Amino acid sequence: GQQLNQSPQSMFIQEGEDVSMNCTSSSIFNTWLWYKQDPGEGPVLLIALYKAGELTSNGRLTAQFGITRKDSFLNISASIPSDVGIYFCAVPKDKFYFGSGTKLNVKP
Amino acid sequence: SAVISQKPSRDICQRGTSLTIQCQVDSQVTMMFWYRQQPGQSLTLIATANQGSEATYESGFVIDKFPISRPNLTFSTLTVSNMSPEDSSIYLCSVGGAPGLAGGHEQYFGPGTRLTVT
Numbered sequence: 001g002q003q004l005n006q007s008p009q010s011m012f013i014q015e016g017e018d019v020s021m022n023c024t025s026s027s028i029f030n031t032w033l034w035y036k037q038d039p040g041e042g043p044v045l046l047i048a049l050y051k052a053g054e055l056t057s058n059g060r061l062t063a064q065f066g067i068t069r070k071d072s073f074l075n076i077s078a079s080i081p082s083d084v085g086i087y088f089c090a091v092p093k094d095k096f097y098f099g100s101g102t103k104l105n106v107k108p
Numbered sequence: 109s110a111v112i113s114q115k116p117s118r119d120i121c122q123r124g125t126s127l128t129i130q131c132q133v134d135s136q137v138t139m140m141f142w143y144r145q146q147p148g149q150s151l152t153l154i155a156t157a158n159q160g161s162e163a164t165y166e167s168g169f170v171i172d173k174f175p176i177s178r179p180n181l182t183f184s185t186l187t188v189s190n191m192s193p194e195d196s197s198i199y200l201c202s203v204g205g206a207p208g209l210a211g212g213h214e215q216y217f218g219p220g221t222r223l224t225v226t
Binding site: 033040092095101 | 112141149150151153156166200202204214215216217218219220222
């Protein structure tokens with residue numbers, strides 16, 4: 001199966017700081033997706049990327065589809081306490097593959 | 109995006125018993141999936157629920173342990189049979205890849221069922 005390497009595994013930041021996380025793979029993909037999972041909830045789709053080099057924003061979130069099609073980055077600017085959760089990258093191939101997740105903790 | 113509900117939201121069950129989880133979608137969808145998420149872990153696909161035919165199971169998951177029904181295009185059930193503490197997980201249904209859902213390459217998830225087996 002496909003393996004997505006997501007980093008960092010966890011982050012502890014102060015409110016107001018910017019956050020960056022990424023996913024890499026040895027395989028090429030045509031779509032990269034970023035999800036957020038709040039405690040006790042299912043993952044919610046944040047951003048979908050369909051084109052190499054594409055940069056897409058959703059409020060304070062910005063994601064990029066790497067030019068090699070083997071990686072993607074998610075940035076969160078000016079973090080707030082409600083950004084707390086686990087962020088997953090995902091790619092569709094024969095099925096959906098998910099990264100291991102980045103657990104974000106924001107201190108007020 | 110589709111609105112997906114799951115029942116129950118959580119349950120505590122005794123080992124050896126079975127639990128059936130329901131997933132309801134507010135629109136007709138072609139593809140429905142069941143995932144397991146063990147504590148602190150990522151999502152693992154259990155099976156694809158096919159309407160009108162048997163589910164397609166991923167390696168490591170078998171029909172006897174996780175029977176799935178998909179009677180129509182808006183509903184599916186997953187049963188966790190003969191449970192053991194190792195089955196304690198969050199079980200999530202999702203829909204995706206259907207025309208009309210944005211992009212056709214995305215998946216949308218239900219809120220999950222948190223199962224604890226004692």
